[in-house]
Amino acid sequence: MDEKVLRKTVMEWVEVMDTNQSGxxxxxxxxxxxSNLDELPLNDxxxxxxxxxxxxxxxQHISVEEFATAMVNACEIYNNEGEIQDDNIYSKLDxxx
Numbered sequence: 001m002d003e004k005v006l007r008k009t010v011m012e013w014v015e016v017m018d019t020n021q022s023g024x025x026x027x028x029x030x031x032x033x034x035s036n037l038d039e040l041p042l043n044d045x046x047x048x049x050x051x052x053x054x055x056x057x058x059x060q061h062i063s064v065e066e067f068a069t070a071m072v073n074a075c076e077i078y079n080n081e082g083e084i085q086d087d088n089i090y091s092k093l094d095x096x097x
Contacts, residue, residue, distance in 0.1 A: 010068040024061035027051055 017025045017033045027048075034040070034047045042050070054062045054070040062070075 006068065006072065010064065010071055013071075014064050014067055022061075024063050025067065026061055030054075030062060 014025065017029045019029055019032075020026075030051050031044075031047050034042055034050065035044075051062070054066055056066050056069070057063070
């Protein structure tokens with residue numbers, strides 16, 4: 001995966017989620033975004049668990065760096081398991097913008 005493409009995509013997604021333009025994603029923003037993904041139906045517990053996993057600093061916010069790391073890890077897991085390719089992740093999330 002091209003690092004420039006990943007960086008650009010992550011920044012675009014953060015901009016979509018960061019509705020209050022604080023530069024970080026709080027739980028309410030994260031929940032709103034992921035609860036509206038028809039392509040990836042998640043329940044409240046799954047969304048809360050994802051937020052805790054993405055928030056590696058445990059400061060109740062997800063930074064751009066934390067989100068980028070989580071996305072890289074997700075792409076690697078899906079690619080290794082052969083369930084979904086990273087370009088499919090991009091197109092699904094891009095369609096939400």
